[in-house]
Amino acid sequence: MTAERVPSxxxxxxxxxxxxxxxxxxxxxxxxxxxxxxxxxxxxDQLHPxxxxxxxxxxxxxxSLSISHTPLExxxxxxxxxxxxxxxxxxxxxxxxxxxxxxxxxxxxGREAATRTLLRDLYSHAQLKEQLTWFWLNHFNVHLYKSNLxxxxxxxxxxxxxxxxxxxxxxxxxxxVHHPAMLRYLDNDQNAVGHINENYAREIMELHTxxxxxxxxxxxxxxxxxxxxxxxxxxxxxxxxxxxxLQSQYIxxxxxxxxxxxxxxxxxxxxxxxxKGRGLGEADEAIGILCRAPATARFISKxxxxxxxxxxxxxxxxxxxxxxxxxTNGDIAAVLKTMFQNAAFIxxxxxxxxxxxxxxxxxVRLAYDNRVILNAGPMLGWLSRLAEPLYGxxxxxxxPLIDAAWNxxxxxxxxxxxxxxxxxxxxxxxxxxxxxxxxxxxxxLVANSLYFNTIQGTLGPATLxxxxxxxxxxxxxxxxxxxxEFMRR
Numbered sequence: 001m002t003a004e005r006v007p008s009x010x011x012x013x014x015x016x017x018x019x020x021x022x023x024x025x026x027x028x029x030x031x032x033x034x035x036x037x038x039x040x041x042x043x044x045d046q047l048h049p050x051x052x053x054x055x056x057x058x059x060x061x062x063x064s065l066s067i068s069h070t071p072l073e074x075x076x077x078x079x080x081x082x083x084x085x086x087x088x089x090x091x092x093x094x095x096x097x098x099x100x101x102x103x104x105x106x107x108x109x110g111r112e113a114a115t116r117t118l119l120r121d122l123y124s125h126a127q128l129k130e131q132l133t134w135f136w137l138n139h140f141n142v143h144l145y146k147s148n149l150x151x152x153x154x155x156x157x158x159x160x161x162x163x164x165x166x167x168x169x170x171x172x173x174x175x176x177v178h179h180p181a182m183l184r185y186l187d188n189d190q191n192a193v194g195h196i197n198e199n200y201a202r203e204i205m206e207l208h209t210x211x212x213x214x215x216x217x218x219x220x221x222x223x224x225x226x227x228x229x230x231x232x233x234x235x236x237x238x239x240x241x242x243x244x245x246l247q248s249q250y251i252x253x254x255x256x257x258x259x260x261x262x263x264x265x266x267x268x269x270x271x272x273x274x275x276k277g278r279g280l281g282e283a284d285e286a287i288g289i290l291c292r293a294p295a296t297a298r299f300i301s302k303x304x305x306x307x308x309x310x311x312x313x314x315x316x317x318x319x320x321x322x323x324x325x326x327x328t329n330g331d332i333a334a335v336l337k338t339m340f341q342n343a344a345f346i347x348x349x350x351x352x353x354x355x356x357x358x359x360x361x362x363x364v365r366l367a368y369d370n371r372v373i374l375n376a377g378p379m380l381g382w383l384s385r386l387a388e389p390l391y392g393x394x395x396x397x398x399x400p401l402i403d404a405a406w407n408x409x410x411x412x413x414x415x416x417x418x419x420x421x422x423x424x425x426x427x428x429x430x431x432x433x434x435x436x437x438x439x440x441x442x443x444x445l446v447a448n449s450l451y452f453n454t455i456q457g458t459l460g461p462a463t464l465x466x467x468x469x470x471x472x473x474x475x476x477x478x479x480x481x482x483x484x485e486f487m488r489r
Contacts, residue, residue, distance in 0.1 A: 458485060
């Protein structure tokens with residue numbers, strides 16, 4: 001792309017910072033959208049997106065992915081059949097080669113999921129929805145490389161997380177409780193009567209709902225673990241043997257399974273409330289109790305405020321969001337609207353340091369706008385080098401949301417290298433891997449009308465001086481994309 005193909009669109013500095021906070025990063029196309037719709041309608045469309053359609057070139061890439069047209073159960077069963085064949089091979093060299101083929105298959109599935117995510121993040125008009133998909137995926141974190149989660153991660157994001165990110169929190173929580181990726185990641189598929197595994201129960205309370213120090217006890221964790229016994233992952237090739245008197249309670253939906261033979265049918269006392277032992281309905285009741293708990297309203301509201309507003313959000317802001325959460329039964333869009341309209345949120349604009357996801361996405365969005373990339377590989381590589389690869393956090397707490405996690409010297413050096421790669425050429429973003437190799441476009445023109453009409457006025461003297469001394473447009477792009485101002489949202 002050698003010239004800008006959009007009209008001059010000035011934005012007020014505060015509007016620019018708002019767009020940078022609501023989206024994955026401002027660019028000329030989003031500036032036009034903001035100016036066309038106006039503030040109120042722009043926010044409303046982001047909170048209640050009429051469409052999340054993508055440019056045809058991006059949608060075609062997503063449609064070509066195997067995860068887009070192969071059911072989860074088929075993906076998992078085929079991978080399990082392949083690994084059984086691998087285990088049966090006696091010859092060490094043949095076995096090693098077969099193991100590599102199997103791992104390549106899993107890696108391809110994980111890469112497809114990440115590619116789909118990045119294409120949506122770059123080009124969807126529903127930018128808030130895409131940001132929240134990452135936020136909630138990080139909140140309900142699962143690690144790509146545990147067990148066979150690479151076979152499930154695409155479905156987990158697309159079916160358990162993404163449809164509910166602007167809906168009611170309880171629907172979102174329920175969707176994760178009933179997804180095999182979460183049940184396997186936190187070992188609930190190992191949780192059975194007589195062999196209680198508390199891992200998932202503890203993380204639901206500590207990380208997903210109420211938060212540490214919110215009043216629940218170890219006894220509550222143990223009781224929730226009992227409630228969750230029997231919730232696991234179906235094995236279509238090896239269905240469970242269930243006593244006739246329990247067969248009517250067996251439930252399977254996709255790869256989610258409730259096996260009554262593994263469930264503790266004793267009565268429980270959870271968070272001070274009696275729960276009658278009766279099967280899967282116990283889990284639904286317990287999740288409802290957690291969703292309605294005042295501690296959950298506070299914990300979730302504060303985490304949203306930390307992500308979108310401030311590392312230490314003012315208590316009145318959190319209180320207002322908590323009240324909305326409780327009053328609307330956890331309506332996420334309503335909670336966000338309360339936050340967006342609060343003076344504390346407005347005053348925070350431009351102050352948050354970009355984590356690697358925000359940095360990489362905002363740089364590519366600004367540099368190449370609506371020109372659809374053909375290869376997400378470079379972006380995946382940059383995110384890995386910057387220590388925030390998609391689905392890559394091993395522990396269930398997810399990636400940190402505080403600035404100090406991302407603004408160290410090593411991070412800054414790598415960001416400069418990423419800025420140079422983006423600003424000097426397309427760095428492979430427009431190359432299809434393998435023959436035929438398509439010609440890369442020329443380096444991007446970041447110094448476009450959006451820059452001259454809006455962004456330039458937000459830069460400090462030191463940055464302006466550095467930019468004035470650039471030896472070439474490529475150097476200018478690199479300096480701007482690595483400037484202190486571009487590091488913030």
